[in-house]
Amino acid sequence: MDFKKRILCIGAGYVGGPTMAVMASKCPGYKVTVVDINEDKINRWNSKNLPIFEPGLNEIVKKTKGVNLFFSADIPTNIREADIIFVSVNTPTKTFGHGAGMASDLQYWEKTANQIIEYSLNSKIIVERSTLPVKTAQAMERILKSKSNGLHFEVISNPEFLAEGTAIKDLLEPDRVLIGSHQTESGLKAAQEIVDIYSHWVPRGKIITTNLWSSELSKLVANAFLAQRVSSINSISPLCEKADADISEISFAIGSDSRIGSKFLNASLGFGGSCFKKDILNLVYIARSYGLFEVADYWEMVVKINEYQKERFVRTIIETMFNTVVDKKIAMFGFAFKANTTDTRESPGIHIAKKLIEEKALLSITDPKALENAKIDLAGIDRTVVYEPDPYKATEDASAIVLITEWEIFKTLDYESILKRMKKPPFIFDGRNILNHSKLFDIGFNVYAVGKPPLNHFD
Ligand SMILES: NC(=O)c1ccc[n+]([C@@H]2O[C@H](COP(=O)([O-])OP(=O)(O)OC[C@H]3O[C@@H](n4cnc5c(N)ncnc54)[C@H](O)[C@@H]3O)[C@@H](O)[C@H]2O)c1
Numbered sequence: 001m002d003f004k005k006r007i008l009c010i011g012a013g014y015v016g017g018p019t020m021a022v023m024a025s026k027c028p029g030y031k032v033t034v035v036d037i038n039e040d041k042i043n044r045w046n047s048k049n050l051p052i053f054e055p056g057l058n059e060i061v062k063k064t065k066g067v068n069l070f071f072s073a074d075i076p077t078n079i080r081e082a083d084i085i086f087v088s089v090n091t092p093t094k095t096f097g098h099g100a101g102m103a104s105d106l107q108y109w110e111k112t113a114n115q116i117i118e119y120s121l122n123s124k125i126i127v128e129r130s131t132l133p134v135k136t137a138q139a140m141e142r143i144l145k146s147k148s149n150g151l152h153f154e155v156i157s158n159p160e161f162l163a164e165g166t167a168i169k170d171l172l173e174p175d176r177v178l179i180g181s182h183q184t185e186s187g188l189k190a191a192q193e194i195v196d197i198y199s200h201w202v203p204r205g206k207i208i209t210t211n212l213w214s215s216e217l218s219k220l221v222a223n224a225f226l227a228q229r230v231s232s233i234n235s236i237s238p239l240c241e242k243a244d245a246d247i248s249e250i251s252f253a254i255g256s257d258s259r260i261g262s263k264f265l266n267a268s269l270g271f272g273g274s275c276f277k278k279d280i281l282n283l284v285y286i287a288r289s290y291g292l293f294e295v296a297d298y299w300e301m302v303v304k305i306n307e308y309q310k311e312r313f314v315r316t317i318i319e320t321m322f323n324t325v326v327d328k329k330i331a332m333f334g335f336a337f338k339a340n341t342t343d344t345r346e347s348p349g350i351h352i353a354k355k356l357i358e359e360k361a362l363l364s365i366t367d368p369k370a371l372e373n374a375k376i377d378l379a380g381i382d383r384t385v386v387y388e389p390d391p392y393k394a395t396e397d398a399s400a401i402v403l404i405t406e407w408e409i410f411k412t413l414d415y416e417s418i419l420k421r422m423k424k425p426p427f428i429f430d431g432r433n434i435l436n437h438s439k440l441f442d443i444g445f446n447v448y449a450v451g452k453p454p455l456n457h458f459d
Contacts, residue, residue, distance in 0.1 A: 003031035003068065007197075008082035010112050012036035012045055012071060014052055014167070014274075014343060015129060015160045016088040021060045022171040024069035026201040033070045033078050045071035053342045053369050056168035079119040084193065087112050088129035088160065093278045102285040104133050104278070113143040116153070123152040125190045129160050131279055133286055134217040154190035156181050157212050159219035164273065165340035177207045180215020187212075220283045224299055227276040229264040231305040237267040237451030238312060247451025248433060267451040269352070269404070269431030270309040272337030274345035277303055309450075310348050314355040316448055317402060317429050325361035329398040329423070332363055333391065334405020335377075336370035344373040348431070349404040356402075357383050366394035368407055392418060400427035406434045416443050425457065 007027075009020045012034045024032040036042050044051040050061060061069070072078055079085065089112055094105040109130065116126065126144070128137060137155040144153040157180035162170040177198045181191035195207050210218070233251060240247045247267040255262030271277075280303050287296040318325055337347035344350065347370075353363055357378075364386040365374055371387045378385055388394040391410070395401060395418045403410060411434055419426055428440055430449045437447045441455035448454050 001068075004029040005083045006030070006081050007032045007084045007086065008078050009034045009086040009088060009129070010036075010075070010079075010115075011088040011090070011130070012038070012041050012051075013088065013090065014164055015162065016086070017045060017050070017052060017061075018054055018057055018162065018167040019086070019088065019129065019160060019171060021057065021064060021069060022168065023197065024064040024067075025060050027197060028068055030197070031068050031070070032064075033072055033082070035072050035075045035078050037073075037075070039073045042071050042073045053340075054164070054167045055340055060168065075115060076119040079116055080121055082124060083122075084125045084127060084197075085116060086127045086129045086158070090274075091130045091132060091278075092274070093281055099285055102281045104282045104285075106132075106136070106139075109136070109140075110143065113140050117144055117147055120151055120153075124154075125193060126153050126155045127194060128155065128157045128216070131159060131219050131223070131275065131282075132157075132216055133282055134213050134220070136216060137212050152186065154181070154186050155212070156187075156190050156194055157215035158194055159215060161219070161222065164343050165338050172201065174202060174206065177202050178210065178215050178218055179207065180210045180212040180218075183211055220279050220286075223276055223279040224283050224302065226264055227271055227280055227306070228299075228302045230266075230268070230271045230276075231302040231309075233265050233267050234270065234309045234450075235305050237309070240451040241453070244453050245451075246453070250451075267433060268309075269313040269450060270306045270348045272345070272347040272349070274343070277306070277346055310351045313348075313429070313431055313450070314352055317352075317356070317400065317427075318359060320429075320446070320448055320454075321400060321427060325356060325359045325399075327360060327362060328400070329362045329364060330356055331391070331394040331398040331401045332365045333367075333394075333401055333403040333410050334370075334407055335365055335367040335374040336405050336407075339405055339407045340369075342369045342373055344370050344377050347377075347404070349374070350377050352402065352404060352431075353378060353385070354381070357381055357385070362386075364388050364394040364398065366391045367405065368409060370405075392421075396421050397423060399423045400429065402429045403431050403435065406432040411435065415440055415445070419444055 007030050009016045016034050020032050020034045041051050089108040091104045094100050094103045140155050159178055179191050179194050181187040191209055198207055237247045251265040254260050255265045280299055284296045284300045335344055335349040366388050375387055426445050428445045428447050433449050437449055441447050446456040
């Protein structure tokens with residue numbers, strides 16, 4: 001089949017795979033190929049057992065794979081053939097050298113730029129899909145121009161705003177698509193090509209075009225604002241616990257104000273995920289490197305409150321269980337950083353599990369999709385951890401249930417039958433405030449939620 005254009009995506013991860021599957025399904029005239037240096041991952045994309053889980057992803061991949069969507073480990077050939085290259089490689093927090101623990105590690109990004117320059121035989125549009133520090137496009141252009149042999153690479157910023165767990169829905173019906181470019185003739189022409197792709201399914205009014213730097217910075221700011229809402233409500237939860245107020249009632253009361261809005265106001269044990277913490281730290285690092293110390297300090301507090309919230313949650317568990325969890329079986333409900341994903345990156349579950357293991361608890365972890373990743377995250381820990389897909393088995397003889405992830409299934413379990421097979425007194429710590437606390441209390445649990453007065457049978 002003759003394709004109108006050849007789109008390549010470098011990076012077949014949580015962003016590259018779903019984004020390109022949706023793009024291929026909506027743009028049948030374009031050939032869409034996704035490459036990765038990780039051959040195992042490519043093999044899994046080419047199998048029935050995809051490397052990631054997202055509701056609706058299987059169906060879309062099934063329809064498009066082999067038609068106009070292809071996964072390949074052959075990076076040189078695919079770079080050579082592409083007209084437009086989306087780059088969605090990982091940009092984690094740097095763990096070494098200057099800026100360690102704060103700045104973005106751009107090594108994968110730079111390697112990609114070098115691959116593009118090495119294998120390209122024609123001019124191309126390069127689209128930044130990864131989340132990057134503002135002004136990264138300038139560095140990319142410098143690399144690409146350094147040995148371009150007369151070829152022209154126009155760099156466009158098109159940050160991804162999807163949320164894991166709802167990635168397919170977010171991609172099919174985005175709140176907006178952001179496309180940033182140089183305001184030059186070639187920049188605007190390239191931006192228009194990207195607008196044309198999205199116009200296949202996104203209403204034109206939802207496609208925002210800006211200058212390159214606004215687009216790059218908007219992504220960091222969007223994540224900072226989202227995380228800030230979580231930390232803001234979480235910062236009020238300890239106050240509620242002291243003052244006998246209920247954080248859910250407060251969220252509802254303040255969220256009903258249309259100027260505030262109701263989303264992202266659920267108090268919890270803290271946010272996780274590969275993006276929020278890394279992107280805020282990156283924003284803080286950038287602000288500090290420009291000498292904007294007040295700006296940096298302001299945003300850094302969002303991360304500090306999140307760490308405090310995780311710490312507080314573990315402290316509540318230990319103190320409530322009579323200051324010792326030694327040899328007590330604790331069932332952890334969920335390990336993914338949020339529901340409907342296999343992803344455990346930066347999951348609060350990792351922190352909580354490690355702390356409880358340090359205190360010599362016996363952990364039994366259950367999660368509908370993330371047990372494989374949990375095993376990797378806790379590898380090397382010299383204490384037996386049980387990974388149990390069945391929540392009923394995970395709770396047998398347990399002294400406590402600690403709810404980490406807001407999976408729907410945890411709301412509908414038969415807690416009466418669970419309670420019968422648990423040690424007494426039975427505790428439940430709801431880190432997401434999703435369970436029916438009064439019902440659990442009535443059947444005999446001692447219930448501790450975030451930002452709510454405890455319901456216990458001890459007084
Ligand atoms: N995960 C999310 O929810 C999300 C949402 C919005 C934006 N983002 C951003 O998108 C980017 C990618 O995130 P992700 O979650 O998909 O990461 P990921 O780790 O799941 O995927 C990145 C992939 O890139 C591959 N890769 C790295 N260097 C490569 C190279 N030189 N050539 C080919 N492949 C290479 C890796 O092997 C990996 O499979 C990050 O910048 C992230 O901040 C992520």
